[in-house]
Amino acid sequence: MVLGTYKQITLGRSTDKQIQKISQDGGIVTALLTFALDEKIIDGAVVAGPSEEMWKPTPTVALSSDEVMAAAGTKYTISPNNMVLKQAVRQYGLEKVGIVTIPCQTMGIRKMQSYPFGVRFLADKIALDIGICCTENFPFESLKTFISAKAGVDFELVEKMDIGKGKFWVKTQDDLISFPIKETHGYEQNGCKVCLDLVSELSDISTGSIGAPDDWSAVQVRTDKGETVFKQAVDAGAIELKPIDEGKFGLEMLTKLAKSKKEKAMKEIDRRKAMGLPVPYKGSSEKEDPLANV
Amino acid sequence: MLAKIKEFLGIEAKPEELASKEEVEKVAEEKAKPRIGYVHLSGCTGDVMSLSENYDILAELLTNMVEIVYGQTLADVWEMPEMDLVLVEGSVCLQDEHSVKELMEAREKAGLLVAFGSCASTGCFTRYSRGGQQANPNHESFVPVGDLVKVDCALPGCPPSPEIIAKTVVAVINGDMDYLQPMIDLAGYTEAGGSDLQYKVVNQALCIGCGTCAMACQTRALDMTNGRPELNEDRCVKCGICYVQCPRSWWPAEQINKDLGL
Numbered sequence: 001m002v003l004g005t006y007k008q009i010t011l012g013r014s015t016d017k018q019i020q021k022i023s024q025d026g027g028i029v030t031a032l033l034t035f036a037l038d039e040k041i042i043d044g045a046v047v048a049g050p051s052e053e054m055w056k057p058t059p060t061v062a063l064s065s066d067e068v069m070a071a072a073g074t075k076y077t078i079s080p081n082n083m084v085l086k087q088a089v090r091q092y093g094l095e096k097v098g099i100v101t102i103p104c105q106t107m108g109i110r111k112m113q114s115y116p117f118g119v120r121f122l123a124d125k126i127a128l129d130i131g132i133c134c135t136e137n138f139p140f141e142s143l144k145t146f147i148s149a150k151a152g153v154d155f156e157l158v159e160k161m162d163i164g165k166g167k168f169w170v171k172t173q174d175d176l177i178s179f180p181i182k183e184t185h186g187y188e189q190n191g192c193k194v195c196l197d198l199v200s201e202l203s204d205i206s207t208g209s210i211g212a213p214d215d216w217s218a219v220q221v222r223t224d225k226g227e228t229v230f231k232q233a234v235d236a237g238a239i240e241l242k243p244i245d246e247g248k249f250g251l252e253m254l255t256k257l258a259k260s261k262k263e264k265a266m267k268e269i270d271r272r273k274a275m276g277l278p279v280p281y282k283g284s285s286e287k288e289d290p291l292a293n294v
Numbered sequence: 295m296l297a298k299i300k301e302f303l304g305i306e307a308k309p310e311e312l313a314s315k316e317e318v319e320k321v322a323e324e325k326a327k328p329r330i331g332y333v334h335l336s337g338c339t340g341d342v343m344s345l346s347e348n349y350d351i352l353a354e355l356l357t358n359m360v361e362i363v364y365g366q367t368l369a370d371v372w373e374m375p376e377m378d379l380v381l382v383e384g385s386v387c388l389q390d391e392h393s394v395k396e397l398m399e400a401r402e403k404a405g406l407l408v409a410f411g412s413c414a415s416t417g418c419f420t421r422y423s424r425g426g427q428q429a430n431p432n433h434e435s436f437v438p439v440g441d442l443v444k445v446d447c448a449l450p451g452c453p454p455s456p457e458i459i460a461k462t463v464v465a466v467i468n469g470d471m472d473y474l475q476p477m478i479d480l481a482g483y484t485e486a487g488g489s490d491l492q493y494k495v496v497n498q499a500l501c502i503g504c505g506t507c508a509m510a511c512q513t514r515a516l517d518m519t520n521g522r523p524e525l526n527e528d529r530c531v532k533c534g535i536c537y538v539q540c541p542r543s544w545w546p547a548e549q550i551n552k553d554l555g556l
Contacts, residue, residue: 118451
């Protein structure tokens with residue numbers, strides 16, 4: 001199963017006009033976190049918040065909807081969100097923490113929950129893990145190269161970045177510039193090349209733009225915990241749903257991209273293992289399902 | 295009783311187990327209690343304090359589930375008896391003949407020897423010792439117990455969290471070898487430190503900048519700079535926890551799926 005285990009797959013978007021305006025696609029992450037905060041399902045959330053440097057996110061503990069909103073939108077570079085989890089629990093005194101994670105971060109959290117060797121009284125305080133779809137991530141300097149060298153835009157003027165339809169998009173107040181996503185190859189971080197997970201298979205709820213039309217997100221509801229929160233948010237009208245298109249631009253596309261990420265990663269895992277380099281995952285000859293995230 | 299421990303750990307007990315609670319207790323009564331020893335070498339006692347933080351299960355554990363047969367302050371005995379399992383806290387000082395002797399004897403008399411906490415498993419903070427200090431300037435060389443005896447299972451952490459101790463106890467009682475496998479593998483991890491992140495993760499093209507290491511660090515020796523761990527060596531106690539918790543050091547996929555119910 002290349003999309004991991006899930007209970008429900010659907011398209012969704014925030015019904016809030018303000019969230020729609022500031023968020024990336026359907027604004028599912030922002031909608032869920034603000035809803036969970038307002039309903040006290042969580043008492044704080046770890047998000048990729050703004051820093052002093054434009055477009056360089058910093059892991060932030062958000063305690064209010066406003067603070068969550070300030071972190072809306074995708075930043076195509078590394079935000080080590082897991083690092084502030086302990087801070088969220090110890091310094092902020094949170095009992096029920098929400099967190100936004102890309103697949104590798106989800107994996108770090110789940111490993112910590114199953115094996116909390118040095119992490120005291122934290123594992124049980126993760127109340128909601130919202131995973132986001134991730135093909136690969138870029139060091140900040142790579143991102144700068146895309147914007148200034150490839151798109152030819154002053155970093156300060158960028159209003160939004162997006163990946164879609166095979167292109168990297170850079171939006172300024174006056175312009176919409178794009179270049180083929182192929183041109184970003186070679187700039188991604190190397191650890192991503194052995195990653196078998198496109199859709200945050202281990203999160204409570206995962207979401208992303210792949211397989212969804214403009215301004216909507218594809219959503220996979222995975223765990224019991226995720227199902228409860230998602231249902232509440234939908235029932236309360238914070239999120240509206242429509243069925244995902246089964247065809248070429250919907251589920252088929254999501255499945256195809258998840259599969260191709262896994263196939264590429266397996267090739268790289270096997271190549272590295274043949275060179276004697278360490279990889280924490282099994283080689284393709286060592287596992288039954290060659291595409292499983294093991 | 296088992297159900298109670300499981301409840302404490304957030305592992306849902308199966309309904310049939312609840313139904314046959316008496317049966318479980320009967321089995322527990324009939325089964326000889328594992329005989330446990332506790333050997334305290336050069337450590338700060340933080341590990342046993344962490345163990346005792348499992349308030350909810352501690353009384354049950356100590357009265358009904360195990361028998362403490364050896365340990366300073368825990369059992370009133372001089373001679374070390376045969377033990378099913380011995381927990382060793384602290385590294386071993388090569389110049390302290392009592393420590394060396396007690397460790398050797400524990401290995402002989404125990405079925406399983408667990409390096410309990412980072413001092414015992416990696417040497418941790420005591421790795422910095424260079425002797426030349428009171429109370430005995432000759433006490434210079436402190437090594438993880440695995441350097442002298444075969445370690446069956448290691449529980450690193452400075453200290454190991456109360457939860458990992460409880461989870462391990464449950465796994466031992468249930469004979470859950472799958473859960474214990476990482477602890478068995480970690481018995482060989484005796485040279486540890488924050489620089490492992492650089493050597494074994496970043497240098498090997500595996501780091502993805504998730505920040506789990508910086509979160510796990512128990513002494514705030516790690517920060518993240520440009521998406522990579524940055525070590526403040528002055529704060530690092532060489533407990534090894536950053537590398538142990540890294541999702542790119544080892545990956546317990548089956549256990550995680552089981553725990554999540556996926």
